[in-house]
Amino acid sequence: MKNLFLFLALLLFTTCATLTDSTVQKVANTMSPKKADYALVIHGGAGTIRKENMSAEKEKAYLDKLNEALTVGENILKNGGTAADAVCQTIMVMENSPLFNAGKGAVFTNAGTNELDASFMDGRTQNAGAVGGVTNIKNPILAARAVMEKSEHVFLTAKGAEQFASEVGLELVDPAYFYTERRWNSLQNAKEQENKSGYLNYDNPDYKYGTVGCAALDKAGNLVAGTSTGGMTNKRYNRIGDAPIIGAGCYANNNTCAISSTGHGEYFIRYAVAHDISARMEYLKEDVATAGNAVIKDKLVKAGGSGGVICVDKYGNVAMPFNTAGMYRGYAKPGERVVKIYEE
Amino acid sequence: MKNLFLFLALLLFTTCATLTDSTVQKVANTMSPKKADYALVIHGGAGTIRKENMSAEKEKAYLDKLNEALTVGENILKNGGTAADAVCQTIMVMENSPLFNAGKGAVFTNAGTNELDASFMDGRTQNAGAVGGVTNIKNPILAARAVMEKSEHVFLTAKGAEQFASEVGLELVDPAYFYTERRWNSLQNAKEQENKSGYLNYDNPDYKYGTVGCAALDKAGNLVAGTSTGGMTNKRYNRIGDAPIIGAGCYANNNTCAISSTGHGEYFIRYAVAHDISARMEYLKEDVATAGNAVIKDKLVKAGGSGGVICVDKYGNVAMPFNTAGMYRGYAKPGERVVKIYEE
Numbered sequence: 001m002k003n004l005f006l007f008l009a010l011l012l013f014t015t016c017a018t019l020t021d022s023t024v025q026k027v028a029n030t031m032s033p034k035k036a037d038y039a040l041v042i043h044g045g046a047g048t049i050r051k052e053n054m055s056a057e058k059e060k061a062y063l064d065k066l067n068e069a070l071t072v073g074e075n076i077l078k079n080g081g082t083a084a085d086a087v088c089q090t091i092m093v094m095e096n097s098p099l100f101n102a103g104k105g106a107v108f109t110n111a112g113t114n115e116l117d118a119s120f121m122d123g124r125t126q127n128a129g130a131v132g133g134v135t136n137i138k139n140p141i142l143a144a145r146a147v148m149e150k151s152e153h154v155f156l157t158a159k160g161a162e163q164f165a166s167e168v169g170l171e172l173v174d175p176a177y178f179y180t181e182r183r184w185n186s187l188q189n190a191k192e193q194e195n196k197s198g199y200l201n202y203d204n205p206d207y208k209y210g211t212v213g214c215a216a217l218d219k220a221g222n223l224v225a226g227t228s229t230g231g232m233t234n235k236r237y238n239r240i241g242d243a244p245i246i247g248a249g250c251y252a253n254n255n256t257c258a259i260s261s262t263g264h265g266e267y268f269i270r271y272a273v274a275h276d277i278s279a280r281m282e283y284l285k286e287d288v289a290t291a292g293n294a295v296i297k298d299k300l301v302k303a304g305g306s307g308g309v310i311c312v313d314k315y316g317n318v319a320m321p322f323n324t325a326g327m328y329r330g331y332a333k334p335g336e337r338v339v340k341i342y343e344e
Numbered sequence: 345m346k347n348l349f350l351f352l353a354l355l356l357f358t359t360c361a362t363l364t365d366s367t368v369q370k371v372a373n374t375m376s377p378k379k380a381d382y383a384l385v386i387h388g389g390a391g392t393i394r395k396e397n398m399s400a401e402k403e404k405a406y407l408d409k410l411n412e413a414l415t416v417g418e419n420i421l422k423n424g425g426t427a428a429d430a431v432c433q434t435i436m437v438m439e440n441s442p443l444f445n446a447g448k449g450a451v452f453t454n455a456g457t458n459e460l461d462a463s464f465m466d467g468r469t470q471n472a473g474a475v476g477g478v479t480n481i482k483n484p485i486l487a488a489r490a491v492m493e494k495s496e497h498v499f500l501t502a503k504g505a506e507q508f509a510s511e512v513g514l515e516l517v518d519p520a521y522f523y524t525e526r527r528w529n530s531l532q533n534a535k536e537q538e539n540k541s542g543y544l545n546y547d548n549p550d551y552k553y554g555t556v557g558c559a560a561l562d563k564a565g566n567l568v569a570g571t572s573t574g575g576m577t578n579k580r581y582n583r584i585g586d587a588p589i590i591g592a593g594c595y596a597n598n599n600t601c602a603i604s605s606t607g608h609g610e611y612f613i614r615y616a617v618a619h620d621i622s623a624r625m626e627y628l629k630e631d632v633a634t635a636g637n638a639v640i641k642d643k644l645v646k647a648g649g650s651g652g653v654i655c656v657d658k659y660g661n662v663a664m665p666f667n668t669a670g671m672y673r674g675y676a677k678p679g680e681r682v683v684k685i686y687e688e
Contacts, residue, residue, distance in 0.1 A: 155613065238500055246592070247613070247616035271470065279620065
């Protein structure tokens with residue numbers, strides 16, 4: 001009888017231990033066991049982007065520019081360059097294009113100015129930099145990176161951030177550089193609609209969306225993320241959205257993933273979206289796709305927040321979840337290239 | 345034989361199920377099963393605050409003001425008022441005192457101005473508001489709350505935030521209101537030290553610390569947090585710290601806890617300290633003290649970030665972890681009142 005109990009106890013112990021092991025194994029198996037040499041993922045904004053409202057030319061222009069941005073970043077990573085350089089150079093392609101709401105294509109504030117925000121985070125050191133409300137820095141992503149690398153601070157704003165950018169030698173432009181007819185007309189439409197109906201329907205994709213972002217894994221295994229935006233058309237009161245908020249618009253941690261967000265920024269701040277995805281991977285051991293879906297397609301949807309994120313984990317797995325009709329997005333890995341606009 | 349296998353299988357199943365249940369039970373037991381009627385917890389900054397450097401008068405002045413602030417908030421909660429009102433009124437007592445680096449006692453920037461930041465978050469709705477870099481709003485915590493309640497935004501800055509505050513009828517002051525001889529002398533000392541040694545030793549508690557914050561649980565079970573600061577002495581470039589960053593300096597979620605942070609803001613942003621504590625409670629099922637300690641006394645210490653947080657969970661359990669020599673802090677619950685400065 002004593003032997004039977006011993007046998008039972010041993011059986012119980014080994015079975016429970018095996019169960020625990022197999023649970024761990026299951027979690028590990030949902031992530032790619034083989035690390036990709038490098039991976040690069042980008043977005044150019046999420047919103048009510050529908051095929052029926054898009055001309056063939058416009059669609060081609062977006063897909064071409066997304067491909068161009070990916071190629072610039074992929075060449076850096078392929079040749080052993082850093083994720084930091086890849087993220088900056090990739091985002092600059094989109095900042096320099098009038099297609100996206102960042103840099104050259106930034107939307108106008110209620111006062112008819114352009115106020116740009118950007119952020120940058122290094123997953124190895126978990127150091128970060130951001131600028132908010134800048135008006136004369138050609139590439140705000142470079143300013144965000146410079147704040148991280150050349151200041152003791154994380155977040156510089158307005159004239160102070162511009163002075164800092166000037167001191168570290170970044171290219172400044174006349175604020176008129178950011179004028180585009182398309183965005184100016186959007187502001188006029190927004191004001192007209194607001195005057196008529198007393199409020200602004202931000203479902204219009206021209207008003208709020210088009211933030212750009214990039215996340216990369218380099219051959220050294222480092223993760224970096226960056227985000228750049230012009231914010232919301234017709235914004236007032238020096239409003240700052242999620243793009244320059246570390247933990248909301250951008251996050252990177254070599255132990256989890258690198259993330260850039262786009263969408264209705266206020267919700268992304270309140271739900272600390274980028275950090276939340278990283279936290280789910282860290283604490284719940286979810287893979288990057290599961291964590292991204294849980295936050296974007298469940299938590300944010302229940303809260304009423306629209307938008308999406310792009311993520312890459314330490315194995316080079318990419319995820320691009322969004323809860324809107326479309327998101328300009330794409331990724332590049334060795335032997336793989338994807339660019340997409342609409343929901344599958 | 346078949347019966348023996350059935351018996352074994354059943355035994356295994358029930359034992360494993362019991363193990364899982366007991367694990368859940370263990371987690372639940374570490375949190376107080378009985379909800380306190382209300383709870384209020386505050387801080388007035390963490391730093392190198394040592395008894396040997398503190399006069400008896402100064403110590404008494406701080407303890408008296410912390411008690412005064414707690415009494416104001418406790419009276420609101422005791423009488424069935426909201427956590428939102430308690431947090432605002434409690435923080436205003438500290439903002440209106442020259443003892444703390446917030447409101448009246450705000451430190452000076454390198455340019456000799458005072459630029460104030462504040463944030464506010466409601467755990468029931470997870471809505472939030474914040475202001476950054478404001479110079480003429482007497483009580484920035486009221487502006488943060490107004491951004492949450494009366495705008496569609498979360499984060500307004502500089503002149504825009506001041507215009508908003510004026511439009512919603514908040515009390516504005518001449519920026520000279522924020523002049524105090526003590527803080528002005530701190531700036532002169534800071535500049536002198538920087539000129540001599542080429543850098544500023546932020547270990548001097550007068551330079552960086554003194555941010556105030558409050559978190560409260562009201563009788564309706566709602567959690568609210570708020571934070572207010574003057575930032576860092578001698579700060580440049582319109583630097584913004586963690587105080588107005590939702591997820592870093594402030595967070596609240598009725599399902600987890602309400603948190604306010606104080607310390608070296610750049611680290612609190614990079615590690616999304618306030619949201620990380622909430623995430624550990626949500627995902628790891630840690631109680632508020634365990635989660636607070638894990639982030640403040642382990643993760644932040646390893647990263648080199650100094651400071652502390654105050655937290656209250658949905659049961660009214662409070663935690664006040666810090667990794668510095670001292671933190672002005674205290675809490676009030678039915679029949680309980682604690683105010684402290686130094687490490688135990």
